[in-house]
Amino acid sequence: MNRFRPDFSDDPAVELNGVSLRYDTADDVLSDINIRLKPGSFTFLTGASGAGKSSLLKLLYLALAPTAGDIRLFGQRTGMLKRKQLSAIRRRIGVVFQDFRLLEHLTAFENVALPLRVAGQKEAAYRTEVVDLLRWVGLGERLNARPPQLSGGEQQRVAIARALINKPDLLIADEPTGNVDPDMARRIFRLFQELNRRLDTTIIIATHDMHIIREFESPVLRLQHGILVEDVEFQGA
Amino acid sequence: MSKPTPLLPESDAREAALFFVVAALCFLAVLAALTARGTYTAAKAWSAQVEGQMTVRLMDTDRRGADEAAAIVRGLYGVESASVLSQAEMEALLAPSFGPGGIPEGVPLPLLIAVETMASAPADAETVSSALKAAGFNAVAEAHATYAAEARRALGTLRVAAIGVVVLLTATAIAVIAFATHAALLARKDIVDVLHLAGAEDSFIAHLFERRFWILGLKAGAAGSVSALAVTAMIVFSARSAGSQSQLLPQLSLDFWDLLILAITPVAAGLAARWAARGTVTHSLRATL
């Protein structure tokens, strides 16, 4: 006998079914990807350069639509949603882009505060939070510096702070420690871990860094030429 | 902490160029509108005045005969006044053709009777002619209204042309702004993308551009409007001080309608800019997921 027990916590935060992606070129960059990430899971995504890591993450943070298959985020099928609903989902996602994408005319403080401003919050309400987070990533003295005045590693930390500031339900990071020294890298991953444990943030991080992957003992998704070779289902952190 | 930096960077060189173009278009539109209105008003006043006038040309008679003829005309129903033009009046009338030296001796001059008709029931040229013929005069009467009707037609055409010019300039301004917004959007694609991915709704992003272009349109429109006013004033002033006698000289009365044109232009430019910006931004965002 089947008993119906709705258990929303088991609804995957991220679910990809038969997802393929093709750019304007002939070949699939991603083919038949199936992934389920439990809420509060911590997953690494790895693979050689050009394997399709960034492309997969772009699908997850709703920058692209898949060529085939469907994507569910927080239980909602993204292909069926209206533009406003997609925007609302994006506000629940924090993204660290591989190329940072900071706004050059804004200060470090303003870049970090951007998601809050987009969500309609006033500076008085978030000022302390933003300053604290920037201090935590070691940029307490550079609040008013603009990206061109910051080193690559400093810019990366601003980008990380921006992704974390609104305590997202899903954090997507593309090579978030590519430009920082091993010490800072470890600190950043510890912060991600803390966020994952304390706030139950679902996290997926693309990285080449095998030391970090080994050290953190989290599930690993491996892409090879657009095909997922280690499929992870319902694994928590 | 000071005011937050606007999400769209402050204006760049492209926007300065756009400012100039919009200001120039508004300048031309206001100039066209003010000139057309001034000319139209002056011409209308002139034709209204001319409408009540008639000239009678007398042949084969002398000054005394002319006075008699004028008396006959004066006695007709529908005539306000009638008087034979004096030598001095004729000279003044013909001065443009003969210059200040006066009319040379021996040039035969016709005898003319200037007639003012009654406004309520004007006598027509036919009545005047036949009354004079019956009295034995060889006379031709001509109502000036004939010319006025032609002038009216010309004015109607002028008005349509002026409206056409204003409409064309407005459409051009909108097209130019739409084009410029598109360019601005492409130049700011990085910012638009980041805002979009941070969960900003289309209306939020469109609003940034709308606000920017609304202010630009408003300022450019005001600049164009004020310069057009200055130029029109200058043209009229210089024409007047040169002692031009033309009754068709545009009149810069600055009445309610002129002021309305001056006030509406910047607002219209602002709204057009804002509308074009919203359309362009929304359209290009729709192309993204």
Ligand SMILES: Nc1ncnc2c1ncn2[C@@H]1O[C@H](COP(=O)(O)OP(=O)(O)OP(=O)(O)O)[C@@H](O)[C@H]1O
């Ligand atoms: N916009 C695009 N148009 C066409 N092809 C693209 C586009 N973006 C990426 N590709 C191609 O898709 C493939 C996967 O690229 P992707 O950036 O996802 O790889 P990656 O695994 O993130 O690589 P890296 O480790 O170097 O960042 C590559 O062959 C790349 O050339």
Ligand SMILES: [Mg+2]
């Ligand atoms: Mg990549």
